[in-house]
Amino acid sequence: MELVTPDIGLIFWMTLSFLIVLAILKKFAWKPILQGLKDREDSIKESLSSAEKAREEMAKLKSDNEKLLAEARLERDKIIKEALATASSLKEEAKEDASKISGKMIEDARNVITSEKQAALAEMKQEVARLSLEIAEKLMRTNLSDDQSQRALVDRFINEVKVN
Amino acid sequence: MQNLPGAHHQFYKCILLIIFTFGLSIDSVNAASDPETKSEELNVGELIFEHVLDAHDWHILTWQGHHISVPLPVILYSPQKGLDIFMSSKFHHGHDSYQGYKLEEGHIVSEDGSEFYDLSITKTVAAIIISIILLCWIFIAAAKSFTTNRGKAPSGIQSVIEPLVIFVRDDIAKPSIGKDYVRYMPFLLTVFFFIWINNMLGLIPIFPGGANVTGNIAITMVLAVFTFVITTINTNKGYWVHIFNTPGVPWWLKFPVPLMPIIEIFGVFSKPFVLMLRLFANITAGHMIILVFVSMIFIFGSMNVWAGYGTSVVSMLFSAALTLLEILVAFLQAYVFTLLSAIYFGMAKVEDHH
Numbered sequence: 001m002e003l004v005t006p007d008i009g010l011i012f013w014m015t016l017s018f019l020i021v022l023a024i025l026k027k028f029a030w031k032p033i034l035q036g037l038k039d040r041e042d043s044i045k046e047s048l049s050s051a052e053k054a055r056e057e058m059a060k061l062k063s064d065n066e067k068l069l070a071e072a073r074l075e076r077d078k079i080i081k082e083a084l085a086t087a088s089s090l091k092e093e094a095k096e097d098a099s100k101i102s103g104k105m106i107e108d109a110r111n112v113i114t115s116e117k118q119a120a121l122a123e124m125k126q127e128v129a130r131l132s133l134e135i136a137e138k139l140m141r142t143n144l145s146d147d148q149s150q151r152a153l154v155d156r157f158i159n160e161v162k163v164n
Numbered sequence: 165m166q167n168l169p170g171a172h173h174q175f176y177k178c179i180l181l182i183i184f185t186f187g188l189s190i191d192s193v194n195a196a197s198d199p200e201t202k203s204e205e206l207n208v209g210e211l212i213f214e215h216v217l218d219a220h221d222w223h224i225l226t227w228q229g230h231h232i233s234v235p236l237p238v239i240l241y242s243p244q245k246g247l248d249i250f251m252s253s254k255f256h257h258g259h260d261s262y263q264g265y266k267l268e269e270g271h272i273v274s275e276d277g278s279e280f281y282d283l284s285i286t287k288t289v290a291a292i293i294i295s296i297i298l299l300c301w302i303f304i305a306a307a308k309s310f311t312t313n314r315g316k317a318p319s320g321i322q323s324v325i326e327p328l329v330i331f332v333r334d335d336i337a338k339p340s341i342g343k344d345y346v347r348y349m350p351f352l353l354t355v356f357f358f359i360w361i362n363n364m365l366g367l368i369p370i371f372p373g374g375a376n377v378t379g380n381i382a383i384t385m386v387l388a389v390f391t392f393v394i395t396t397i398n399t400n401k402g403y404w405v406h407i408f409n410t411p412g413v414p415w416w417l418k419f420p421v422p423l424m425p426i427i428e429i430f431g432v433f434s435k436p437f438v439l440m441l442r443l444f445a446n447i448t449a450g451h452m453i454i455l456v457f458v459s460m461i462f463i464f465g466s467m468n469v470w471a472g473y474g475t476s477v478v479s480m481l482f483s484a485a486l487t488l489l490e491i492l493v494a495f496l497q498a499y500v501f502t503l504l505s506a507i508y509f510g511m512a513k514v515e516d517h518h
Contacts, residue, residue, distance in 0.1 A: 030353050
């Protein structure tokens, strides 16, 4: 029975000493310990959040870079395409010009040839006429007294001959 | 780390101071002519109760009829005779009376039967003082490291204390009380470490350990009353509504016979009562079981010397195993007391969710 009978003196000393230890520890131990723990946790939280922020910034920078790169790539493609178009149009133009020039040259050449041919033909006609006359003269020097009427005859013959 | 050896040194000085102020008293008792000592040898029940109960001196051992003990101050107040303060060694273990008082079976009685109050520094009070010195030394040292190590990794004793403080805060206070937990932290931490350190000191068999502080009903009663008072002071309206007009039960349980309020009011007082009994019973039972195993050696030894030797092997193994178990119980009971206190504090602030 003594085991479960609280002793008044013990209750008194226990209450007193517990209050004292509570007061001492509250002021000199629990307050700095809990504050220290809280401070450390806060600083860890802060560091983590700043690390997260840095990470986000890095990601943003990276995406910015990628965007820039993509833009540059696009620009490059555009430039290349434009250059290609310009080149092909230039080529076309040059081709056209060349064909135009060559066409004209051919035309000119043809004209020259035609005129030369005409001239040559005329000259040839004259030469043929002369040669024929000479031949005829040589052949029939004697037969022909009247040179004038003979020549008219030969001219008529030559004209009747179609030269092609 | 570097302040630890100094602190150790201080601690030993402290203990030496206690021993020197009280002084070791060695009493010569003739074992052969003293029938008391003869019967004590065999009365295991008495021996165990002597160890578990409070005493006016701190008995260390009896060597060849000499009681070696630390005497403790006796403080008595009687309305007629006034205040009397003297060392318990004046009683010579109950053989002498002093200033009209004498020691009878560990209790001081007045010879003329007059009324008086015994406010002595008993074995339990001395153990409390030792535990308080230890607590203050450990935690003020830890607090000092917290201030010097601000923003740095913990070191020294701080590394030991920190996880325990975080345990009390994050696993006991926060989930049981909620966001208002901070104001209860000093009490919860003090109760937790007070109970734990006293449980552990109680497991050390020799002075300055071995006192059954947390296995004393007066101590657990004071602790439970603290929990009860703090719970009652910090109640809100919801708590009282819950007691007198319990929501969610049929009206005929409250009127005309207020059955529910009676049960609830009973619960208000049974909670700290159970808190008191649980700690007391667990720690006392632990002490008793270990003492029983140790005493078995002497019971068998008194029958036959060889039986005593044989039993000693088994008994030592059992009591060593039980001491290990008690180390677990020491922590567990401190945890349970603190957790239940925190739960009661949380329950005192009922939120209207019905």
